[in-house]
Amino acid sequence: MGSMHANCPNCNLRYEKEPGNFYGAMYVSYGFSTAIFLVTAFVLYHFFNDPGLNVYLITILIVALILFPLNFRYSRVIFLYLIWKS
Incomplete structure:
Protein backbone atom coordinates (compact mmCIF):
# COMPACT_ATOMS: atom_id res chain seq x y z
CA MET A 1 0.00 0.00 0.00
CA GLY A 2 1.56 3.28 -1.13
CA SER A 3 1.28 6.73 0.32
CA MET A 4 -0.43 9.71 -1.26
CA HIS A 5 1.51 11.70 -3.86
CA ALA A 6 2.91 15.07 -2.72
CA ASN A 7 2.08 16.57 -6.14
CA CYS A 8 -0.49 15.75 -8.82
CA PRO A 9 1.05 13.41 -11.41
CA ASN A 10 -0.73 15.26 -14.25
CA CYS A 11 -0.44 18.99 -13.46
CA ASN A 12 2.16 19.00 -10.63
CA LEU A 13 -0.27 20.78 -8.23
CA ARG A 14 1.02 20.45 -4.67
CA TYR A 15 -1.51 18.83 -2.35
CA GLU A 16 -1.90 20.86 0.85
CA LYS A 17 -4.42 21.10 3.64
CA GLU A 18 -6.19 24.42 3.83
CA PRO A 19 -6.03 26.20 7.23
CA GLY A 20 -9.79 26.86 7.04
CA ASN A 21 -10.48 23.15 7.41
CA PHE A 22 -8.82 23.11 10.81
CA TYR A 23 -10.65 26.24 11.98
CA GLY A 24 -14.01 24.91 10.85
CA ALA A 25 -13.41 21.56 12.53
CA MET A 26 -12.59 23.42 15.75
CA TYR A 27 -16.08 24.93 15.76
CA VAL A 28 -17.66 21.49 15.31
CA SER A 29 -15.41 20.12 18.07
CA TYR A 30 -16.48 22.99 20.34
CA GLY A 31 -20.11 22.03 19.74
CA PHE A 32 -19.37 18.38 20.54
CA SER A 33 -17.51 19.36 23.72
CA THR A 34 -20.36 21.58 24.85
CA ALA A 35 -22.83 18.75 24.26
CA ILE A 36 -20.63 16.33 26.21
CA PHE A 37 -20.38 18.76 29.13
CA LEU A 38 -24.11 19.47 29.20
CA VAL A 39 -25.18 15.83 28.93
CA THR A 40 -22.74 14.77 31.65
CA ALA A 41 -23.90 17.57 33.95
CA PHE A 42 -27.56 16.70 33.25
CA VAL A 63 -15.76 11.84 30.24
CA ALA A 64 -14.29 14.52 27.95
CA LEU A 65 -10.89 12.80 27.98
CA ILE A 66 -12.41 9.40 27.25
CA LEU A 67 -14.43 10.79 24.34
CA PHE A 68 -11.60 13.00 23.02
CA PRO A 69 -10.49 10.60 20.24
CA LEU A 70 -14.07 10.38 18.94
CA ARG A 76 -13.21 16.79 11.15
CA VAL A 77 -15.37 14.29 9.29
CA ILE A 78 -18.61 16.15 10.01
CA PHE A 79 -17.08 19.47 9.00
CA LEU A 80 -15.98 17.97 5.68
CA TYR A 81 -19.52 16.70 5.11
CA LEU A 82 -20.91 20.16 5.93
CA ILE A 83 -18.71 21.96 3.39
CA TRP A 84 -18.77 19.27 0.70
CA LYS A 85 -20.48 20.45 -2.47
CA SER A 86 -21.81 17.88 -4.93
Missing part, protein backbone atom coordinates in the same frame (compact mmCIF):
# COMPACT_ATOMS: atom_id res chain seq x y z
CA VAL A 43 -26.98 13.02 34.11
CA LEU A 44 -25.13 13.92 37.30
CA TYR A 45 -27.78 16.39 38.38
CA HIS A 46 -30.80 14.17 37.73
CA PHE A 47 -29.51 10.70 38.57
CA PHE A 48 -27.07 11.45 41.40
CA ASN A 49 -29.02 14.14 43.28
CA ASP A 50 -26.86 17.15 42.42
CA PRO A 51 -23.38 16.18 43.69
CA GLY A 52 -20.81 18.80 44.65
CA LEU A 53 -18.83 21.00 42.29
CA ASN A 54 -15.72 18.80 42.54
CA VAL A 55 -17.70 15.76 41.36
CA TYR A 56 -19.02 17.74 38.39
CA LEU A 57 -15.56 18.95 37.40
CA ILE A 58 -13.81 15.60 37.78
CA THR A 59 -16.55 13.60 36.05
CA ILE A 60 -16.83 16.01 33.11
CA LEU A 61 -13.05 16.02 32.71
CA ILE A 62 -12.88 12.21 32.71
CA ASN A 71 -14.50 14.15 19.18
CA PHE A 72 -11.21 14.76 17.36
CA ARG A 73 -11.98 12.37 14.51
CA TYR A 74 -15.68 12.99 13.98
CA SER A 75 -15.48 16.78 14.21
Whole structure:
Protein backbone atom coordinates (compact mmCIF):
# COMPACT_ATOMS: atom_id res chain seq x y z
CA MET A 1 0.00 0.00 0.00
CA GLY A 2 1.56 3.28 -1.13
CA SER A 3 1.28 6.73 0.32
CA MET A 4 -0.43 9.71 -1.26
CA HIS A 5 1.51 11.70 -3.86
CA ALA A 6 2.91 15.07 -2.72
CA ASN A 7 2.08 16.57 -6.14
CA CYS A 8 -0.49 15.75 -8.82
CA PRO A 9 1.05 13.41 -11.41
CA ASN A 10 -0.73 15.26 -14.25
CA CYS A 11 -0.44 18.99 -13.46
CA ASN A 12 2.16 19.00 -10.63
CA LEU A 13 -0.27 20.78 -8.23
CA ARG A 14 1.02 20.45 -4.67
CA TYR A 15 -1.51 18.83 -2.35
CA GLU A 16 -1.90 20.86 0.85
CA LYS A 17 -4.42 21.10 3.64
CA GLU A 18 -6.19 24.42 3.83
CA PRO A 19 -6.03 26.20 7.23
CA GLY A 20 -9.79 26.86 7.04
CA ASN A 21 -10.48 23.15 7.41
CA PHE A 22 -8.82 23.11 10.81
CA TYR A 23 -10.65 26.24 11.98
CA GLY A 24 -14.01 24.91 10.85
CA ALA A 25 -13.41 21.56 12.53
CA MET A 26 -12.59 23.42 15.75
CA TYR A 27 -16.08 24.93 15.76
CA VAL A 28 -17.66 21.49 15.31
CA SER A 29 -15.41 20.12 18.07
CA TYR A 30 -16.48 22.99 20.34
CA GLY A 31 -20.11 22.03 19.74
CA PHE A 32 -19.37 18.38 20.54
CA SER A 33 -17.51 19.36 23.72
CA THR A 34 -20.36 21.58 24.85
CA ALA A 35 -22.83 18.75 24.26
CA ILE A 36 -20.63 16.33 26.21
CA PHE A 37 -20.38 18.76 29.13
CA LEU A 38 -24.11 19.47 29.20
CA VAL A 39 -25.18 15.83 28.93
CA THR A 40 -22.74 14.77 31.65
CA ALA A 41 -23.90 17.57 33.95
CA PHE A 42 -27.56 16.70 33.25
CA VAL A 43 -26.98 13.02 34.11
CA LEU A 44 -25.13 13.92 37.30
CA TYR A 45 -27.78 16.39 38.38
CA HIS A 46 -30.80 14.17 37.73
CA PHE A 47 -29.51 10.70 38.57
CA PHE A 48 -27.07 11.45 41.40
CA ASN A 49 -29.02 14.14 43.28
CA ASP A 50 -26.86 17.15 42.42
CA PRO A 51 -23.38 16.18 43.69
CA GLY A 52 -20.81 18.80 44.65
CA LEU A 53 -18.83 21.00 42.29
CA ASN A 54 -15.72 18.80 42.54
CA VAL A 55 -17.70 15.76 41.36
CA TYR A 56 -19.02 17.74 38.39
CA LEU A 57 -15.56 18.95 37.40
CA ILE A 58 -13.81 15.60 37.78
CA THR A 59 -16.55 13.60 36.05
CA ILE A 60 -16.83 16.01 33.11
CA LEU A 61 -13.05 16.02 32.71
CA ILE A 62 -12.88 12.21 32.71
CA VAL A 63 -15.76 11.84 30.24
CA ALA A 64 -14.29 14.52 27.95
CA LEU A 65 -10.89 12.80 27.98
CA ILE A 66 -12.41 9.40 27.25
CA LEU A 67 -14.43 10.79 24.34
CA PHE A 68 -11.60 13.00 23.02
CA PRO A 69 -10.49 10.60 20.24
CA LEU A 70 -14.07 10.38 18.94
CA ASN A 71 -14.50 14.15 19.18
CA PHE A 72 -11.21 14.76 17.36
CA ARG A 73 -11.98 12.37 14.51
CA TYR A 74 -15.68 12.99 13.98
CA SER A 75 -15.48 16.78 14.21
CA ARG A 76 -13.21 16.79 11.15
CA VAL A 77 -15.37 14.29 9.29
CA ILE A 78 -18.61 16.15 10.01
CA PHE A 79 -17.08 19.47 9.00
CA LEU A 80 -15.98 17.97 5.68
CA TYR A 81 -19.52 16.70 5.11
CA LEU A 82 -20.91 20.16 5.93
CA ILE A 83 -18.71 21.96 3.39
CA TRP A 84 -18.77 19.27 0.70
CA LYS A 85 -20.48 20.45 -2.47
CA SER A 86 -21.81 17.88 -4.93
